[in-house]
Amino acid sequence: MKTYTYTDKKDTRSGFGAGLAELGRTNPNVVALCADLIGSLKMNEFIDENPERFFQIGIAEANMMGIAAGLTIGGKIPFTGTFANFSTGRVYDQIRQSIAYSGKNVKICASHAGLTLGEDGATHQILEDIGLMKMLPGMVVINPCDYNQTKAATIAIADYDGPVYLRFGRPSVPIFTPADQKFEIGKAIKFTEGSDVTIVATGHLVWEALEASKALHEAGISAEVINIHTIKPLDEEAILASIEKTGCIVTAEEHNHLGGLGESVARVLAQHRPTPQEFVATNDTFGESGTPAQLMDKYGLNSDAIQKAVKTVLKRK
Amino acid sequence: MPNIKELEDLTTQVRRDILRMVHKVNSGHPGGSLGCAEFFVSLYKEIMDRNDHFDMDGKGEDLFFLSNGHISPVYYSVLARSGYFSVDELNTFRLLDSRLQGHPTTHEGLPGIRIASGSLGQGMSVAIGAAQAKKLNNDNHLVYSLHGDGELQEGQNWEAIMYASAKKVDNLISTIDLNGQQIDGSTDDVLPMGSIKGKFEAFGWTVVDIEEGNNIEAVLKGMAEAKSLAGKGKPICVLLKTVMGNGIDFMMHTHAWHGKAPNDEQLAIGLAQNAETLGDY
Ligand SMILES: Cc1ncc(C[n+]2csc(CCOP(=O)(O)OP(=O)(O)O)c2C)c(N)n1
Ligand SMILES: [Mg+2]
Numbered sequence: 001m002k003t004y005t006y007t008d009k010k011d012t013r014s015g016f017g018a019g020l021a022e023l024g025r026t027n028p029n030v031v032a033l034c035a036d037l038i039g040s041l042k043m044n045e046f047i048d049e050n051p052e053r054f055f056q057i058g059i060a061e062a063n064m065m066g067i068a069a070g071l072t073i074g075g076k077i078p079f080t081g082t083f084a085n086f087s088t089g090r091v092y093d094q095i096r097q098s099i100a101y102s103g104k105n106v107k108i109c110a111s112h113a114g115l116t117l118g119e120d121g122a123t124h125q126i127l128e129d130i131g132l133m134k135m136l137p138g139m140v141v142i143n144p145c146d147y148n149q150t151k152a153a154t155i156a157i158a159d160y161d162g163p164v165y166l167r168f169g170r171p172s173v174p175i176f177t178p179a180d181q182k183f184e185i186g187k188a189i190k191f192t193e194g195s196d197v198t199i200v201a202t203g204h205l206v207w208e209a210l211e212a213s214k215a216l217h218e219a220g221i222s223a224e225v226i227n228i229h230t231i232k233p234l235d236e237e238a239i240l241a242s243i244e245k246t247g248c249i250v251t252a253e254e255h256n257h258l259g260g261l262g263e264s265v266a267r268v269l270a271q272h273r274p275t276p277q278e279f280v281a282t283n284d285t286f287g288e289s290g291t292p293a294q295l296m297d298k299y300g301l302n303s304d305a306i307q308k309a310v311k312t313v314l315k316r317k
Numbered sequence: 318m319p320n321i322k323e324l325e326d327l328t329t330q331v332r333r334d335i336l337r338m339v340h341k342v343n344s345g346h347p348g349g350s351l352g353c354a355e356f357f358v359s360l361y362k363e364i365m366d367r368n369d370h371f372d373m374d375g376k377g378e379d380l381f382f383l384s385n386g387h388i389s390p391v392y393y394s395v396l397a398r399s400g401y402f403s404v405d406e407l408n409t410f411r412l413l414d415s416r417l418q419g420h421p422t423t424h425e426g427l428p429g430i431r432i433a434s435g436s437l438g439q440g441m442s443v444a445i446g447a448a449q450a451k452k453l454n455n456d457n458h459l460v461y462s463l464h465g466d467g468e469l470q471e472g473q474n475w476e477a478i479m480y481a482s483a484k485k486v487d488n489l490i491s492t493i494d495l496n497g498q499q500i501d502g503s504t505d506d507v508l509p510m511g512s513i514k515g516k517f518e519a520f521g522w523t524v525v526d527i528e529e530g531n532n533i534e535a536v537l538k539g540m541a542e543a544k545s546l547a548g549k550g551k552p553i554c555v556l557l558k559t560v561m562g563n564g565i566d567f568m569m570h571t572h573a574w575h576g577k578a579p580n581d582e583q584l585a586i587g588l589a590q591n592a593e594t595l596g597d598y
Contacts, residue, residue: 036467036500036507056501058470058508059437085436119344119411121419123386123435286424290413298413 001217002192004210006174012204013111013168015147017042019154020079020109024050027077027158033068034081035061040170041081041111061086065094065106072104077158080106084113084167085126088133099163100136107157108133109166113143114254115282115299116171116204116292125287131259133165134232140185141232143167143253143261145206147175149229152183160185167203169254171292174207186230188238194224197310198242198249202228202261205252205280205301212306223310231261236268243269248276248313252306254296257281276316278309319363324533326594327398328358332564333597334394334407336587339578342411345419348574349465350391352496352531352559356463357395359536364544366458371401371428379458380447382432384440385465385494386420387576392429393417397598401429404598438471440464441491445481448489459547462491467499470508475520481552482521490543492555495530498572517554530559564591 023030024046032046033055047054055071057064061082068078080087087110088095099106115125134141142157142164144150150168157164177189191206192213201209206227213223224242228235243249249269251262262279269275282299296302331354339345361367365379383392390410397404402416409415416425420435432443444462451458464474481489493513501507510516517524523546527539536557543553561575562568565587568579579587 034501036470038501040500056507059467059499060470060472060508062472090436119342119419121411121435122422122424123418123420123433288413288424289411289415289417289419294413 010147015150019151021045069098084110121289122286156183188235201252211303252280386434396429441477530557
């Protein structure tokens with residue numbers, strides 16, 4: 001079995017910051033906007049190098065989305081930066097009308113997604129954003145898994161013409177994908193080959209899925225781990241090809257089971273090949289204050305929870 | 318006559334609570350909390366007419382809403398020291414399974430809290446609704462709210478400000494914490510807002526200035542004046558000039574401590590500058 005290790009840990013938001021800085025040097029049309037959270041979004045390098053291409057909006061996210069939409073008229077490629085909650089729910093209709101429906105080339109870059117934002121608590125921990133964004137016609141939804149993948153995704157979406165929601169997080173997590181990867185929107189990545197069960201994971205749960213697959217291997221269970229970084233458009237072929245082999249699937253995400261990756265996968269399965277599926281996701285609940293590790297444990301979003309779900313789904317085959 | 322010395326002692330103790338709470342969990346927002354300590358103490362100990370017992374509807378008493386929910390440490394400390402829950406519970410701030418969430422919430426049923434806040438810019442609308450409910454109930458009590466100055470950049474405030482005067486919500490006293498700071502720098506660096514007083518007046522509010530928002534006597538006097546202006550057809554805005562990080566010398570006059578906890582050494586210095594008065598929790 002192929003195993004993954006890491007030597008370094010970093011936050012995915014820093015991958016965004018590094019990608020944005022690189023775009024600042026290579027793509028003169030890229031502009032950035034922020035609503036009083038420059039440090040949290042790691043936008044300093046871009047701003048230092050391109051002060052004239054940065055817009056400090058103040059604490060006014062709705063205004064930021066509208067200004068971003070306007071900046072595209074004239075050929076700019078705006079990257080907006082704020083927390084995931086304030087990037088989606090707070091500004092849903094502004095995104096819906098001025099960006100998605102109007103077909104504007106805005107990149108909505110959202111940090112501190114999910115429970116792992118930690119102690120700030122439920123007001124800031126959005127677990128509904130993937131659902132909100134994937135329901136908008138034409139919106140691409142991406143949730144990368146580590147620093148390198150987030151950096152690559154940030155760079156890749158500048159070359160894609162259309163609205164994108166890029167979701168990343170606050171905590172330091174293992175770096176296990178290559179620094180020189182090319183990021184292909186909508187293309188799943190198979191991390192391990194397996195024959196008993198398919199584990200499809202996104203974001204911070206990908207590393208947990210790899211950890212789970214190691215433990216499962218020792219218990220004689222062969223898991224195929226697939227990284228779905230793009231939730232929309234979903235790589236249906238990769239998922240169907242895998243379950244053709246394994247006959248059951250576990251989906252894992254730092255998001256509500258309502259509206260998340262799991263539901264997108266379930267739709268594909270129901271339509272093409274009904275298959276037993278278990279969901280590793282939050283169960284229609286808000287989050288709360290706590291350390292990231294405590295919260296991921298309490299809400300069942302880690303390697304242990306994935307292993308349990310695998311054992312359950314295997315019995316349903 | 319209020320006993321100023323007692324209120325000052327309580328304020329000092331509240332500052333200690335704030336520092337110790339954020340230090341313990343290495344997270345939270347000391348800067349804005351420290352700047353508003355005198356305001357909270359004045360409001361809960363002298364200004365508001367409060368029932369002994371907390372219930373959500375708060376009929377027959379004054380109400381308070383915190384819109385800038387990140388300054389929860391000062392709110393929790395003053396609520397605890399006003400008898401809403403045990404001061405020992407301050408020990409659980411931001412811990413797993415606590416009622417003292419990072420930002421105030423009704424979700425865990427903490428007495429004293431009537432609405433969740435943390436996502437900025439929403440509290441004034443809620444306060445207006447509660448004030449209108451009081452009118453419908455023929456309840457003569459007042460509704461107070463607090464907002465950050467950076468928070469005023471959120472457009473929803475201006476919808477609320479326009480509405481409150483249009484609908485003559487004159488049982489509402491909304492205070493703005495004018496500390497001139499927000500996360501990315503001073504409010505003037507991030508987004509200069511010009512004359513906030515002029516804006517509120519242009520929107521039809523009566524404005525009361527409190528120049529020394531970290532002086533208990535000045536706060537009491539200003540809030541008493543605001544109270545006397547209620548019921549005259551206009552909503553009332555208090556512009557409370559404060560110093561972010563007040564009372565801890567190295568935290569003052571900067572945005573650096575907006576959302577950063579002191580380390581062990583910094584805690585010790587901060588506590589040394591604010592000797593224990595009523596007893597630590
Ligand atoms: C809608 C929303 N956007 C952004 C934030 C992140 N945030 C928390 S506090 C803050 C700055 C608030 O400034 P101010 O109201 O002046 O409070 P102070 O820093 O003075 O305590 C920001 C941007 C938030 N909590 N809610
Ligand atoms: Mg301020």
